[in-house]
Amino acid sequence: MSQLDELRQIIIGDNSAQLTELKQRIENVEQRTKDVAEVLSSAIEKELSSQQSGIVDSLQKPVTLGLKKAIRSEPQEYAEILYPVMAPSIRRAISQAISSMMVTINRTIESATTAQGLSLRYESLRTGIPYAELALRQTLLYRVEHLYLIDQNTGMAMTTLHADNAQSLDSDAVSAMFSAIQSFIHDSFSVDEGSRLTDLKVGDQNVWVVHGASAMLACVIRGEAPVSLRQELYDALDMVRTDFANEIAEYDGDAAKFMGARSILQPLLRSELKQEDSATENKKKDKPVGPILFSLGVLAALTWLVVHWYDSYSRLSTVKHFLDQTPGITANHVIHDDGKIVVQGLKDPDAIIPYQTLNSYGIAESDIRFATVPVRSLEPEMELARFTNEFSLPTGVSLYKKDGKIYLEGDAPYEWLKSNQTRILNLASDKRLNISRLAADEQSVRAAINARYDSVRINSMTSSIKTEHSKMGVVNIELEVSSKEFASLVSSFSGIPWVKIEANIK
Amino acid sequence: MIKKKVCMVGEFSVGKTSLTQKFVNNVFSETYLTTIGVKIDTVQIEDTKLVIWDIAGRDSLSPINASYLVGAAGVVLVADGTRLQTVESISEIWSTVREKIGEVPCVVALNKADLEDWCVDNTTIESLRDRGWDVFETSAKDGVMVESLFHKIVEKTKE
Numbered sequence: 001m002s003q004l005d006e007l008r009q010i011i012i013g014d015n016s017a018q019l020t021e022l023k024q025r026i027e028n029v030e031q032r033t034k035d036v037a038e039v040l041s042s043a044i045e046k047e048l049s050s051q052q053s054g055i056v057d058s059l060q061k062p063v064t065l066g067l068k069k070a071i072r073s074e075p076q077e078y079a080e081i082l083y084p085v086m087a088p089s090i091r092r093a094i095s096q097a098i099s100s101m102m103v104t105i106n107r108t109i110e111s112a113t114t115a116q117g118l119s120l121r122y123e124s125l126r127t128g129i130p131y132a133e134l135a136l137r138q139t140l141l142y143r144v145e146h147l148y149l150i151d152q153n154t155g156m157a158m159t160t161l162h163a164d165n166a167q168s169l170d171s172d173a174v175s176a177m178f179s180a181i182q183s184f185i186h187d188s189f190s191v192d193e194g195s196r197l198t199d200l201k202v203g204d205q206n207v208w209v210v211h212g213a214s215a216m217l218a219c220v221i222r223g224e225a226p227v228s229l230r231q232e233l234y235d236a237l238d239m240v241r242t243d244f245a246n247e248i249a250e251y252d253g254d255a256a257k258f259m260g261a262r263s264i265l266q267p268l269l270r271s272e273l274k275q276e277d278s279a280t281e282n283k284k285k286d287k288p289v290g291p292i293l294f295s296l297g298v299l300a301a302l303t304w305l306v307v308h309w310y311d312s313y314s315r316l317s318t319v320k321h322f323l324d325q326t327p328g329i330t331a332n333h334v335i336h337d338d339g340k341i342v343v344q345g346l347k348d349p350d351a352i353i354p355y356q357t358l359n360s361y362g363i364a365e366s367d368i369r370f371a372t373v374p375v376r377s378l379e380p381e382m383e384l385a386r387f388t389n390e391f392s393l394p395t396g397v398s399l400y401k402k403d404g405k406i407y408l409e410g411d412a413p414y415e416w417l418k419s420n421q422t423r424i425l426n427l428a429s430d431k432r433l434n435i436s437r438l439a440a441d442e443q444s445v446r447a448a449i450n451a452r453y454d455s456v457r458i459n460s461m462t463s464s465i466k467t468e469h470s471k472m473g474v475v476n477i478e479l480e481v482s483s484k485e486f487a488s489l490v491s492s493f494s495g496i497p498w499v500k501i502e503a504n505i506k
Numbered sequence: 507m508i509k510k511k512v513c514m515v516g517e518f519s520v521g522k523t524s525l526t527q528k529f530v531n532n533v534f535s536e537t538y539l540t541t542i543g544v545k546i547d548t549v550q551i552e553d554t555k556l557v558i559w560d561i562a563g564r565d566s567l568s569p570i571n572a573s574y575l576v577g578a579a580g581v582v583l584v585a586d587g588t589r590l591q592t593v594e595s596i597s598e599i600w601s602t603v604r605e606k607i608g609e610v611p612c613v614v615a616l617n618k619a620d621l622e623d624w625c626v627d628n629t630t631i632e633s634l635r636d637r638g639w640d641v642f643e644t645s646a647k648d649g650v651m652v653e654s655l656f657h658k659i660v661e662k663t664k665e
């Protein structure tokens with residue numbers, strides 16, 4: 001042992017062993033880490049409980065940095081951790097947005113169809129306020145439309161929030177005006193410091209104002225809000241005042257510093273619909289069932305009547321339409337009687353009813369009854385049919401209709417002319433038949449003469465039919481005949497205007 | 507965006523409302539409608555939103571309503587250049603302002619410069635300038651110096 005060691009031994013005695021141990025302990029990193037860990041948590045706890053922010057301040061930065069780094073490196077992990085916290089509120093926010101949109105749409109549609117809806121439309125035209133907005137106002141119990149967080153000192157809006165589609169205002173002017181009113185009240189009524197403006201009423205809008213030491217919160221409400229809202233306003237203002245104490249104290253007109261306060265105020269922008277929405281709605285819905293059924297019944301009856309009327313009307317008019325086109329029938333009235341379609345007017349018995357056509361329109365022969373006066377129709381179609389029946393037309397003769405007239409035309413055998421002459425001439429004189437191009441067949445005339453009078457010598461035979469505008473076709477015959485035969489010849493051809501005889505008496 | 511509250515103060519009928527309206531809405535009216543209480547207008551000047559408090563004028567019956575001044579970043583002292591008495595009362599009004607809100611930035615408008623019976627001489631103007639105020643001879647009617655007046659007060663509030 002050196003002298004120095006001895007001296008040391010004398011001065012600090014046995015402590016030297018402890019000293020060495022201490023030295024070793026400091027030099028040993030592992031040991032030191034263990035030591036710090038032992039005291040660290042209690043040191044932090046102590047600092048926190050003594051309300052000193054030193055350690056919090058110094059920890060803030062590394063903790064934030066660490067957190068950022070951790071999240072960046074393992075975003076999935078953190079997303080999963082945060083999911084249970086975030087998801088419900090996100091879901092709630094979305095469903096709230098959707099349901100409020102649905103309410104708006106429903107309300108709008110509902111009111112668009114009523115008388116009230118019409119008057120709202122008019123109101124909307126008059127005031128320029130959108131229809132949907134007016135419709136919503138009608139059904140709102142209340143709605144918080146505007147929120148102004150106002151600096152008590154300058155009267156300036158530190159931040160403002162507005163409900164969707166609430167009429168927009170100049171927030172700064174409004175805020176300033178609130179605080180001006182506040183000053184005015186304060187000066188004019190010069191009561192104690194604590195008395196302040198708390199309520200304003202303009203039309204159906206209420207303004208509720210809650211005051212803090214250096215900030216106030218003004219809330220523009222349409223309709224009647226529950227009293228409990230005022231407490232919520234106070235709570236929100238208190239929260240802003242604690243969280244933004246510094247910003248409020250140092251307010252210099254910079255609204256950007258209060259962006260964070262918006263999330264605190266946002267939930268106050270609330271609205272509630274009128275009661276009939278929920279509880280009383282069912283009761284109210286029961287009532288109108290009677291009237292609705294009744295009107296449905298009336299509507300159905302009316303519809304049936306209209307359809308039926310239309311249907312029968314259309315059957316009658318169908319019948320009339322086709323009868324009007326049918327020759328030989330004059331249908332003056334077509335009516336319904338005793339389940340039948342009754343035709344009144346004039347009817348030629350020969351008329352051919354177009355049953356087949358009517359059938360295709362669902363009208364059977366048995367559906368129609370004719371209550372008509374029988375007539376002989378002079379309509380060309382009818383005449384034609386009648387004449388065709390009457391005269392069995394020989395070859396070379398035709399009967400046809402042209403321009404509303406009936407023509408009997410052609411070279412007719414003498415015998416046929418003879419047997420029908422009276423009728424034909426009667427019809428011609430009645431102007432029912434045009435015979436201007438009817439002539440006697442020369443051959444048959446010659447045959448007729450020769451058959452009876454052997455000695456007759458026919459010199460010439462000419463037909464007038466070739467000349468234009470002849471009233472009728474005439475065959476001129478020149479012949480030589482004995483006087484006795486002549487008399488018989490004339491008598492036998494008398495009354496037949498189609499044959500003219502000139503004779504040289506032998 | 508920064509917002510600044512500025513107050514228009516002065517005797518009644520000197521043209522506080524006229525100056526404000528000329529600047530904000532570019533309108534002027536010969537008809538005199540006295541302001542009751544305060545009228546607030548806002549206007550954007552570059553990056554600053556100016557909230558102008560057009561305060562009712564002072565007369566023998568009602569002193570200037572000092573509580574409207576609270577929080578003002580600047581003050582426009584307005585006088586009527588055709589009525590010397592309104593110019594003289596500027597000092598008195600200024601002391602009211604200072605008492606209430608302290609030494610805020612301030613500009614002076616000697617208004618109605620378009621009128622014939624102008625009665626402010628240069629000595630008076632110099633004495634106002636000596637107090638450190640910027641003095642503008644304005645006309646709300648013609649718009650002369652109105653822009654400069656308001657731009658100046660904005661500039662001063664930013665210093």
Ligand SMILES: Nc1nc2c(ncn2[C@@H]2O[C@H](COP(=O)(O)OP(=O)(O)OP(=O)(O)O)[C@@H](O)[C@H]2O)c(=O)[nH]1
Pocket residue numbers: 517518519520521522523524525535536537538539540541542561562563564617618619620621644645646647648
């Ligand atoms: N010729 C002229 N008339 C002015 C001018 N400025 C204001 N006036 C007129 O002066 C009258 C008063 O103007 P205001 O702007 O109402 O005055 P004020 O200071 O607001 O008055 P109070 O609100 O009562 O304090 C009005 O009839 C204005 O038309 C100006 O520059 N020239």
Ligand SMILES: [Mg+2]
Pocket residue numbers: 522523524539540541560561562563
């Ligand atoms: Mg005025």
